Amino acid sequence: MSRIGKLPISLPKGVTVTVIDNVVTVKGPKGELSQEINPIITVAQEDDQIVVTRPNDEKESRAMHGLYRSLIHNMVVGVSEGYSKKLELVGVGYRVSNNGNLLEFALGYTHNIHMMLPPEIKVETKSERNQNPLLMLESCDKQLIGQICAKIRSFRKPEPYKGKGIKFVGEVIRRKAGKSAGAK
Numbered sequence: 001m002s003r004i005g006k007l008p009i010s011l012p013k014g015v016t017v018t019v020i021d022n023v024v025t026v027k028g029p030k031g032e033l034s035q036e037i038n039p040i041i042t043v044a045q046e047d048d049q050i051v052v053t054r055p056n057d058e059k060e061s062r063a064m065h066g067l068y069r070s071l072i073h074n075m076v077v078g079v080s081e082g083y084s085k086k087l088e089l090v091g092v093g094y095r096v097s098n099n100g101n102l103l104e105f106a107l108g109y110t111h112n113i114h115m116m117l118p119p120e121i122k123v124e125t126k127s128e129r130n131q132n133p134l135l136m137l138e139s140c141d142k143q144l145i146g147q148i149c150a151k152i153r154s155f156r157k158p159e160p161y162k163g164k165g166i167k168f169v170g171e172v173i174r175r176k177a178g179k180s181a182g183a184k
Contacts, residue, residue, distance in 0.1 A: 005065035009050040009073050012080045028079025031140040038064050078140035087135040091164035098125045107156045
């Protein structure tokens, strides 16, 4: 049995799950998410728990078992607690501002980068004197918020020599010595 797949998913108060035609829909105080699942995997609700089972021990069904259990668990946590990510802009002159869900980045290029976020994501920017600008994202969809963070990070990845770029708060950038360290 899959170690992850066999664990039941407990439902917190205020969260409801419905399964109709291989589509699992989870509703909670933070929003509503749905996920289509493979027909070989069965999802059942027993009391205040969700149980994911598979019919046999074939390689494909074993792989799907843990995957769909994790996806459903992420949806339950998302609609009850939500997910948040904090990004930090490290570099002289790097700025971010938001107007609703429209982000504007100044990252040292000749032009500013504009990015429209989906309505499911709540965004907040914070710029304080003598501190790096912060970008806080919040959503109930773990996959969507991760994808948006990866896209934002791709505008200016952290580089190993000066540590400039867009990084997660608390992330440690592995630094390299410059060319002067190797010279005689």
